[in-house]
Amino acid sequence: MRLQMKPNGFMVQPILGSVRRVGIPARNLWCTVTHSLILETATLHWPDEAACSQAARALAAAAPREAVIALEGDLGAGKTTFTRHLLHALGVQGRVKSPTYAILESYDVGWAVSHFDFYRFDDPQEWEDAGFRDVFAQPGLKICEWPQRVQGLIPTPDLALQLRIGADEARHVQAQAHSTTGLQLLKALKSG
Numbered sequence: 028m029r030l031q032m033k034p035n036g037f038m039v040q041p042i043l044g045s046v047r048r049v050g051i052p053a054r055n056l057w058c059t060v061t062h063s064l065i066l067e068t069a070t071l072h073w074p075d076e077a078a079c080s081q082a083a084r085a086l087a088a089a090a091p092r093e094a095v096i097a098l099e100g101d102l103g104a105g106k107t108t109f110t111r112h113l114l115h116a117l118g119v120q121g122r123v124k125s126p127t128y129a130i131l132e133s134y135d136v137g138w139a140v141s142h143f144d145f146y147r148f149d150d151p152q153e154w155e156d157a158g159f160r161d162v163f164a165q166p167g168l169k170i171c172e173w174p175q176r177v178q179g180l181i182p183t184p185d186l187a188l189q190l191r192i193g194a195d196e197a198r199h200v201q202a203q204a205h206s207t208t209g210l211q212l213l214k215a216l217k218s219g
């Protein structure tokens with residue numbers, strides 16, 4: 028979902044196929060033009076990995092079958108750890124490998140789950156060659172570490188989490204919902 032500029036200087040916001048005018052002059056909204064619409068934000072605090080795991084289990088309880096979740100944050104922030112807890116809570120048995128080298132690890136939890144790490148992705152041709160375009164065209168849950176490396180290729184995430192390392196084991200998480208699915212997932216995440 029993107030805001031569009033109208034000649035009268037107002038922004039319009041496409042909502043579920045219709046178009047609603049946002050009554051704020053465009054000059055006050057210029058910084059949002061290139062960004063996706065944010066429906067809700069929340070700040071979460073995970074004092075330790077157990078809290079990260081609890082949040083992941085709460086998210087899993089919402090049974091995210093059809094969603095794109097983006098995970099941003101420095102190396103070691105906890106993107107893979109959060110995904111591991113999420114996948115285990117969804118029923119994945121055994122080791123969850125980090126997709127750092129393979130870029131994609133796939134799972135079946137009753138529905139398809141694709142765990143991407145785009146840290147090493149640097150060739151847009153690979154998007155086609157490796158079949159990533161097809162993965163995003165198929166139903167299922169897509170979890171994307173380093174989404175900023177594939178900006179313009181992946182769709183707007185339903186839910187985006189920015190993980191920041193705090194003192195000791197603490198992680199500060201800025202969450203953004205970009206869709207109604209994202210709102211549901213954020214609600215579940217916050218209940219953790």
Ligand SMILES: Nc1ncnc2c1ncn2[C@@H]1O[C@H](COP(=O)(O)OP(=O)(O)O)[C@@H](O)[C@H]1O
Binds near residue numbers: 104195
């Ligand atoms: N609160 C926390 N949430 C998530 N991971 C944590 C937390 N505290 C410590 N960790 C540790 O931080 C590391 C995160 O590594 P990883 O998940 O691979 O990071 P990333 O995928 O973001 O590069 C793991 O060793 C994990 O055990």
Ligand SMILES: [Mg+2]
Binds near residue numbers: 107172
């Ligand atoms: Mg990782």
